[in-house]
Amino acid sequence: MGKQAAILKADGLHKAYRMGTARVKVLKGVDLTVREGDFAAVIGASGSGKSTLLHILGGLDRPDEGTVSFDGRDLSRMRARELNRYRNEMVGFVFQFYHLLDELNVLENVLLPAMVSRSIAGWFMSRRVARRRAAEVLEQMGLSDRARHKPYQLSGGERQRVAIGRALMNEPRLLLADEPTGNLDSTTGNGILAVLERLNQAGQTIVMVTHDERIAARAERTITLADGKIRE
Ligand SMILES: Nc1ncnc2c1ncn2[C@@H]1O[C@H](COP(=O)(O)OP(=O)(O)OP(=O)(O)O)[C@@H](O)[C@H]1O
Numbered sequence: 024m025g026k027q028a029a030i031l032k033a034d035g036l037h038k039a040y041r042m043g044t045a046r047v048k049v050l051k052g053v054d055l056t057v058r059e060g061d062f063a064a065v066i067g068a069s070g071s072g073k074s075t076l077l078h079i080l081g082g083l084d085r086p087d088e089g090t091v092s093f094d095g096r097d098l099s100r101m102r103a104r105e106l107n108r109y110r111n112e113m114v115g116f117v118f119q120f121y122h123l124l125d126e127l128n129v130l131e132n133v134l135l136p137a138m139v140s141r142s143i144a145g146w147f148m149s150r151r152v153a154r155r156r157a158a159e160v161l162e163q164m165g166l167s168d169r170a171r172h173k174p175y176q177l178s179g180g181e182r183q184r185v186a187i188g189r190a191l192m193n194e195p196r197l198l199l200a201d202e203p204t205g206n207l208d209s210t211t212g213n214g215i216l217a218v219l220e221r222l223n224q225a226g227q228t229i230v231m232v233t234h235d236e237r238i239a240a241r242a243e244r245t246i247t248l249a250d251g252k253i254r255e
């Protein structure tokens with residue numbers, strides 16, 4: 024098989040945070056290429072900058088220096104509308120602590136990304152399609168019988184599957200998952216990993232952050248973040 028096309032490319036990423044008068048340098052020149060169909064694990068100690076890196080790749084934060092490009096398009100040169108489209112449609116983001124809305128049930132949480140960026144009228148027209156897609160995602164995540172549950176009525180593993188389902192709602196080209204197994208016991212964590220492996224086998228490109236070497240070993244590529252730089 025030939026080399027797959029690069030979809031995401033990071034070049035020379037630097038990021039520092041100001042804490043009072045101190046400046047903490049988190050990323051000090053990170054280069055990274057993600058190819059179509061990749062299943063890559065980013066590993067590193069707590070505080071090494073894994074979440075920071077993933078947020079920058081997903082267009083949720085900006086680097087101080089360096090560029091991220093998707094399909095050859097530099098995120099920093101995108102207009103607000105295009106960047107929003109990138110965040111909402113090209114990328115699916117699974118956050119470190121689920122970030123589900125407790126007031127909404129499972130189905131509504133999964134539907135959320137389809138409602139964002141649509142006008143009321145547009146939503147009215149497309150909601151049947153969106154509901155069909157949401158039902159498909161819930162089925163895929165084994166959550167069909169949990170659609171009316173609220174997040175607080177779910178187990179940790181189920182919540183994480185809702186979060187993954189929500190990230191998949193808009194059929195993103197790239198799935199970014201921050202510690203998807205982090206808050207789960209090892210059996211439940213393995214279940215989530217199996218879900219990600221199945222998605223990847225079906226062609227989904229995935230970048231997953233983890234601090235667990237055994238989890239990382241299951242991905243086909245391991246990228247280590249240490250001292251603000253990447254080792255592969
Ligand atoms: N908004 C912020 N303001 C100040 N410092 C921050 C901010 N976000 C992150 N940091 C600091 O940057 C460093 C990297 O944080 P980050 O969350 O990226 O680490 P991580 O590798 O994801 O850690 P963990 O494995 O614990 O999730 C940490 O020292 C953190 O305290």
Ligand SMILES: [Mg+2]
Binds near residue numbers: 073075119201
């Ligand atoms: Mg983190």
